[in-house]
Amino acid sequence: MADLLALYRTMLTIREAEMALARLFADGEVPGFIHLSVGQEAVAAGVCSALTPRDSVASTHRGHGHALAHGLDLHGFFAEVMGKASGVCRGRGGSMHVADLSIGMLGANGIVAAGAPIALGAALAHRTRGTGGVAVAFFGDGALAEGVMHETMNIAALWRLPLLLACENNGWAEFSRSETQVAARLSALAAAHGIPHRELDGADALALAEAAEEAVAALRRGEGPRVIEARTRRWRGHFEGDPQRYRDPAEAAEAAAHDPIARARAAFLAAGGEAARLDAIEAECRAAIAAAIEAARAAPAPRWEEERSGAYAPAEG
Amino acid sequence: MPELRTLQAITRALADAMEADPSVILLGEDIGQAGGPFGATRGLQERFGPERVRDTPIAEAALAGAAVGAALTGLRPVAEIMFMDFITLAMDALVNQAAKARFMFGGQRGVPMVLRTPHGGGLSAGPQHSQCLEAWLCHVPGLKVVCPATPADAYGLLRSAIADPDPVIVVEHKGLYAMKGELADPPEWTPIGRARLARPGRDATILCYGAALHWSLAAAEELAREGVEAEVLDLRSLQPWDEAAVLESLSRTHRLVIAHEAVEAFGVGAEIAARMADIGFDELDAPILRVGAPFTPVPFAHPLEAAWRPDAARIAAAVRRTLA
Ligand SMILES: Cc1ncc(C[n+]2csc(CCOP(=O)(O)OP(=O)(O)O)c2C)c(N)n1
Ligand SMILES: [Mg+2]
Numbered sequence: 001m002a003d004l005l006a007l008y009r010t011m012l013t014i015r016e017a018e019m020a021l022a023r024l025f026a027d028g029e030v031p032g033f034i035h036l037s038v039g040q041e042a043v044a045a046g047v048c049s050a051l052t053p054r055d056s057v058a059s060t061h062r063g064h065g066h067a068l069a070h071g072l073d074l075h076g077f078f079a080e081v082m083g084k085a086s087g088v089c090r091g092r093g094g095s096m097h098v099a100d101l102s103i104g105m106l107g108a109n110g111i112v113a114a115g116a117p118i119a120l121g122a123a124l125a126h127r128t129r130g131t132g133g134v135a136v137a138f139f140g141d142g143a144l145a146e147g148v149m150h151e152t153m154n155i156a157a158l159w160r161l162p163l164l165l166a167c168e169n170n171g172w173a174e175f176s177r178s179e180t181q182v183a184a185r186l187s188a189l190a191a192a193h194g195i196p197h198r199e200l201d202g203a204d205a206l207a208l209a210e211a212a213e214e215a216v217a218a219l220r221r222g223e224g225p226r227v228i229e230a231r232t233r234r235w236r237g238h239f240e241g242d243p244q245r246y247r248d249p250a251e252a253a254e255a256a257a258h259d260p261i262a263r264a265r266a267a268f269l270a271a272g273g274e275a276a277r278l279d280a281i282e283a284e285c286r287a288a289i290a291a292a293i294e295a296a297r298a299a300p301a302p303r304w305e306e307e308r309s310g311a312y313a314p315a316e317g
Numbered sequence: 318m319p320e321l322r323t324l325q326a327i328t329r330a331l332a333d334a335m336e337a338d339p340s341v342i343l344l345g346e347d348i349g350q351a352g353g354p355f356g357a358t359r360g361l362q363e364r365f366g367p368e369r370v371r372d373t374p375i376a377e378a379a380l381a382g383a384a385v386g387a388a389l390t391g392l393r394p395v396a397e398i399m400f401m402d403f404i405t406l407a408m409d410a411l412v413n414q415a416a417k418a419r420f421m422f423g424g425q426r427g428v429p430m431v432l433r434t435p436h437g438g439g440l441s442a443g444p445q446h447s448q449c450l451e452a453w454l455c456h457v458p459g460l461k462v463v464c465p466a467t468p469a470d471a472y473g474l475l476r477s478a479i480a481d482p483d484p485v486i487v488v489e490h491k492g493l494y495a496m497k498g499e500l501a502d503p504p505e506w507t508p509i510g511r512a513r514l515a516r517p518g519r520d521a522t523i524l525c526y527g528a529a530l531h532w533s534l535a536a537a538e539e540l541a542r543e544g545v546e547a548e549v550l551d552l553r554s555l556q557p558w559d560e561a562a563v564l565e566s567l568s569r570t571h572r573l574v575i576a577h578e579a580v581e582a583f584g585v586g587a588e589i590a591a592r593m594a595d596i597g598f599d600e601l602d603a604p605i606l607r608v609g610a611p612f613t614p615v616p617f618a619h620p621l622e623a624a625w626r627p628d629a630a631r632i633a634a635a636v637r638r639t640l641a
């Protein structure tokens with residue numbers, strides 16, 4: 001039961017944070033463009049629940065959830081996405097680059113599939129250094145069309161690296177159905193590489209957490225890479241402001257029926273849990289997010305003079 | 318001082334770096350068991366084991382990307398790309414990931430990786446195994462690019478590159494691998510960003526790097542017989558480059574020729590010429606001239622490639638033009 005509550009808290013943090021970002025974006029308080037993972041929270045929460053801060057996570061353009069689930073601080077997160085000096089990346093990265101290297105959060109990524117070889121290298125480093133850590137590469141179903149995904153699977157399998165490939169299969173690759181983009185099924189690709197593959201309901205946080213725990217334990221035992229494929233739904237547009245003219249409204253509406261948070265709530269209540277505990281978590285999440293947003297609003301804008309030399313380490317001496 | 322070949326200097330630098338720092342690992346195609354396509358890593362797998370000297374599949378994108386991830390996770394990977402031409406396949410990892418991580422993550426950490434790769438023609442290796450593509454990388458903020466021309470600098474720059482907190486591309490010239498030269502005992506490190514005066518002179522400055530150093534020295538020899546004393550400056554580091562040393566030399570000779578094997582158009586020489594035309598304008602007694610390859614792919618057949626490559630005669634002719 002404790003597990004379910006922790007998952008609930010993580011999912012709710014992601015949901016509330018992203019819905020707040022949607023409003024902030026609409027109000028012009030978030031510059032650039034953002035990709036939300038609303039509806040997909042169980043994947044980030046479930047997979048990351050099996051990790052510790054010594055483990056590494058490489059993420060995608062839709063990376064807020066992964067970053068928060070792996071422990072990125074809300075204050076640094078909101079300030080970054082809102083382009084403030086107190087952002088975790090000092091306002092130099094933004095939504096697609098939120099990262100906290102001190103906890104192995106190796107960054108969201110603006111390049112589709114680029115996180116996969118980075119996680120591969122992190123897995124290699126864990127193995128070589130004997131840290132006992134593992135690496136997770138989150139990626140979307142559309143990323144399977146990129147060559148580097150296949151290179152990564154090949155090397156991970158050959159070297160039996162502690163790499164979990166976590167696919168968020170939401171059916172979409174930007175504005176196209178991914179079945180029009182990728183001929184193979186991930187299960188078949190994994191099998192071809194001899195990598196154990198599990199396909200799960202991406203709205204079932206508990207099942208995902210259990211699968212991740214099992215997979216991560218296998219990684220830590222040195223049994224080689226694993227694939228977890230979560231069938232999930234993208235509730236919103238590819239990016240905020242996406243008019244989604246390419247999308248059948250019925251499909252979008254159907255997506256919203258798969259709510260991992262409502263499901264966790266129902267499971268908790270059905271098992272005799274008290275609604276008050278869920279409500280308390282909700283209130284705490286909301287308060288923490290409101291505080292982070294207020295702090296970000298009050299934070300100074302970054303100044304070019306302070307950031308311009310940041311491409312290289314400062315010269316010694 | 319003992320003499321050795323460039324290739325042996327590279328092997329020695331790798332071995333010394335691995336000896337000094339257990340976080341240094343090597344990654345590349347055929348670098349382990351086979352000792353490297355050119356032999357730069359010969360003996361290292363036996364010495365340091367297959368975990369630290371890793372033969373990778375033919376997968377440049379993943380190999381470079383893995384170097385980034387490993388560098389962010391506590392290792393100092395030295396990746397080898399067999400021919401510089403193949404760097405096209407590793408560009409995302411270099412340009413979008415390695416180069417940007419320090420900046421876009423707000424300075425949390427750098428990517429202490431090295432990528433070694435041989436460039437250059439002269440071996441009839443043809444259009445896809447001869448290119449000098451270093452200018453692409455010099456154009457990307459966050460990367461450092463060096464190009465040794467002697468065994469001592471092959472050793473010294475590689476040691477500095479491996480110890481550097483940021484990603485460094487070490488461009489080697491495969492035509493220089495067999496060249497012999499002296500290496501101090503113990504060998505010295507070459508600081509990144511510092512040019513070397515290879516031959517002092519007073520009448521004109523020839524600025525060069527890589528194989529063009531040896532053509533430039535030959536050109537200076539030829540010019541000396543005509544009574545022209547050309548100064549030869551070996552750039553060694555292309556990004557960052559030693560602006561102060563170039564300006565200082567130009568301020569004495571008042572004439573500048575920039576020579577490299579890479580295609581002349583939009584090259585390293587173009588950047589340096591533009592910069593010197595700005596900050597060195599008052600010192601110039603003649604237009605800055607560049608000597609680089611023509612704007613075509615590198616041809617295969619020997620007479621075509623020989624005609625394509627810059628050489629001492631073209632460099633000497635350019636110096637004479639600045640003096641005319
Ligand atoms: C290399 C590259 N190509 C194209 C894009 C543009 N792009 C951004 S997200 C995306 C779709 C990715 O689909 P998927 O991997 O399934 O992730 P999802 O958006 O569904 O989470 C595309 C094409 C990009 N960012 N990087
Ligand atoms: Mg998708």
